[in-house]
Amino acid sequence: MTLSTPLLTLSARRLRNHPLPSDRPSSRGIRALAGILVTFCLGGAVSAEPAVSALSLKSVPIPGPSHALLSQFVADKTAAIQLGKALFWDARVGSDNKTACATCHFAAGADTRVRNQVSPGLLRLSPGPDRTFQLGGAPNHKLSADDFPFTRYASLNDAGARLSDLNDVASSAGVFTTAQDGLVTVSSSGGPDNCSYVADDVIGHGGDGFNIGGVNTRRVEPRNSPSVINAVFNFRNFWDGRGNNVFNGGDPFGARNPQPLVWKRVNGVMVRVPVLLPSSSLASQASGPPLSGTEMSCRNRAFVMLGQKLLDQDILAGQAISPNDSVLGKHAKSNRPSYRHLVKQAFRPEWWNAPSTARFTNADARAAASMDLDKPAQFRQAFGVDVGQAELNFSLFFSLAIQLYESTLVSDDTPFDRYVAGDSKALDESQKAGLAIFMGKGRCINCHGGAELSNASFRNVTSQRLERMAMANGASKVYDTGFYNIGVRPYGEDVGVGGTDPWGQPLSESMMALSSLSKLLGNDFSSARNPAPAGPDDVSVMGAFKTPGLRNVELTGPYFHNGGKSTLMQVVDFYNRGSDFAAENRSYLAPDIQPLGLTEPEKMSLVSFLVSLTDERVRWRKAPFDHPSLCLPQGAIGDTLWVKPDAANPANAADDLSGACMGEVGASGSGAPLGTFLSLPPGRH
Known part of the structure; x- marks a missing residue:
């Protein structure tokens, strides 16, 4: 037939x-x-x-910009993928040096952590945000099978008689609350950022309630974290499509942002130029979280500052890489390259080798729009500093490298x-x-x-x-x-x-x-x-x-x-x-x-x-789904009534890191398979 x-x-x-x-x-x-x-x-x-x-995914071409367009930026695609994988898994991308992109995308590209993974209804329009934690009554609740589903009916098959309902969101813990107009400084040695932490106690600072007894817990994103595996096939990314199909070089919003966000050397002179790279929603998406005041960053950090922090640091310092890693294996030993070295390998020189510096100002910082639509950064601190071209263009390098790495995360078997x-x-x-x-x-x-x-x-x-x-x-x-x-x-x-x-x-x-x-x-x-x-x-x-x-x-x-x-x-x-x-x-x-x-x-x-839609390479973390080591905060030490303050910063709770570190995995995969959320059988009502 x-x-x-x-x-x-x-x-x-x-x-x-x-x-x-x-x-x-x-x-x-x-x-x-x-x-x-x-x-x-x-x-x-x-x-x-x-x-x-x-119907086989193997039959579908990998979307992305044409070779002609991409080659205007990328000189060595292999090096760019190496750069992207290192950045994706590096915990120092977060302001606290504990939050990598992978922190919310470590399990089949998603997040299966269970403590302090609840956000209240912060996106409600009328009568305004709901800051009531219905699950557990406070942050730092530990999710269990009995919490689900959030909406329940007298009959599983009939929506007529609703028994109970919660408008909380099960999502991903990010970073601690910082002031909307607070100052941020980064460490030249790659250490944690110095940030202006404030109490997230709702009443005192207009916070959202991520606070127990005067001590902040990590903020939790207002939507569940989708998988990055096969995300390359999405025309737009994020649940609401904010990750625009066109990448503008610096933020998630494509041509909607009319301001040039990158610097190019033209005839020996560094000038700001517009970038509109089509079919690049992964790059648009990648540009958002590193500056998000909920997901990864202290508010008011600019991408330039992340470049200042990381460019001269060895890739994944403090994290193990398997010698058999499918992308980074040759960098597993101590003589790892710096991020600047990989940038120079991966990208065309007109984007990084200008001998002069340029003045980066508050206006430049504000030109890139925040993905935090509810509480955008204010950038009231003085940004008037002279910065090199590689730092100025770090958003371009970061986002395109992440796009090229994530484009390899295709589960089609x-x-x-x-x-x-x-x-x-x-x-x-x-x-x-x-x-x-x-x-x-x-x-x-x-x-x-x-x-x-x-x-x-x-x-x-x-x-x-x-x-x-x-x-x-x-x-x-x-x-x-x-x-x-x-x-x-x-x-x-x-x-x-x-x-x-x-x-x-x-x-x-x-x-x-x-x-x-x-x-x-x-x-x-x-x-x-x-x-x-x-x-x-x-x-x-x-x-x-x-x-x-x-x-x-x-x-x-x-x-x-x-x-x-x-x-x-x-x-x-x-x-x-x-x-x-x-x-x-x-x-x-x-x-x-x-x-x-x-x-x-x-x-x-x-x-x-x-x-039957599970790719066993994903379950066992075989190439291309292998990864470096990473420690994952598992909520705060304590419970929903009391949390232990962090010794270095008593305003914030101490992270529970017990049993939270994943070892490095090489191309042949792990000896322990990924499981389902809460280890529940898929057929459980």
Whole structure:
């Protein structure tokens, strides 16, 4: 049997534009085509026909800027990947020298820590932020299986009788609270930054309550940390798409920021020049956390300062590298290169070798916008210092190197990938049944389309950036491709892509088009190829979030942007009952969010299929998922009533580092596999 219809096109676009309710005439043909696929797949004789093998992630080109564009910056891609991996895992990137990018992305690219991982509802619009810790009554709570799911019903399959609800967020601990207008100095020896810590006690300093008995705990991010593995396939990054598809050299916001953020040597003179590198959302995303006052940094630190701190330090000093590390193995011994050395290897000289310095001012610091949209940096300290070109351009080097490293983190060897490539035995019977449900009754494929298993993928979005969708309430609205309101929380608690950037412009591409700002969207956005919204009421973006890919989802709990589900079965229960907050989101709810009527065996089969999306290289941390050593703060020493002050800085709690250090892992992997969140079985309700 041969399939002639390209499955990617079917699943990623037709099923989404024509939902499957049986009263729609067009649905019958679509349902039949989906049935052909399922019959074909379940028949056992799976061939490697293009329409089927295209579902393997191995068939998808790695997105990114063209070689011609990238080579304007990068001289040696191998060295740039080495630089990116070192920076990603280096705890000194954080102001406290304990917070690396990997601190929130260490387990299958996500974060499975359990203590002090709760944030209150800080993104609520009305009547304002909710600073009440409902789980544990205070920060430093230790998550347990009994805490989940955050929203509970009398019947797992019926959203009619809600028993209890929490609007907390299970996320990732970051850094301690510092003053919005505080001073920051960095150490020339690579030590921790000297920062202006203030009490986060709500009343005294307008804080958010990350404080127990007058001692600060680490702040926790207001959204769950998504996996960085396969993030290269996202057209935009972050849950709300702030990680712009165009990289501007210095912050997450692409062409929205009109100010040049990098310095180039031109005819022997260093001048500021604009950078607009398309297809580079990973670089845009990477530029945000190192200056975030919640995630990694003391407020008011500029990227120039991070360059001053790190450039002349050996890579990963104090952290072990396996001699068999797939990228950094040759640097495992004591004679490690400095970050400046790798920058010079990786990047073209016109970006780092100007012999002169330039004056870096407060205006320069403010030119790069903060990703902390609620409390941006003030930069009231005096930045008038003469700085070398490599320091001035450290944001460019850091972000592009991270992008190139993360572009190698592709997990495309799952049982599912092998199955659609022709190995009929790669899935067991339960997983095959789950695939049929995924494609049909479960409606999963309508949002998780294509080989990337996400409609927010680069390939899908670039084929059409905006689309018109028949909403659950019967209206028809324009939306950002790949961003959906699925009723996880009432949209007023977190508007997602319905929010705004630091200049008050919409994050949503649909709203940008409505506001005649399409020229800022990049990647050859064409108004002629996209539907034009008639007005604000013709757009569906409130409470909409990026659809994540599903590979390795077994290992990346807790789930959704609020982290409110602990197991895959809890996620399936959510969809089966038609979400948790369908009524509250009715005006913006995606049409496929409705009760599914799955039986218990069908739900278990769907969970089994989702487990088949785990790449064993990820589970065992084999190359390219191997890594240096890293110690992870596991909450504060103490509990929710009392925490021990840190001896060096009594304003902040002492980190609990007992059993918190991961050893280095080489290309052949670890002897201990990654487990699920809280070690829970995926099928647990």
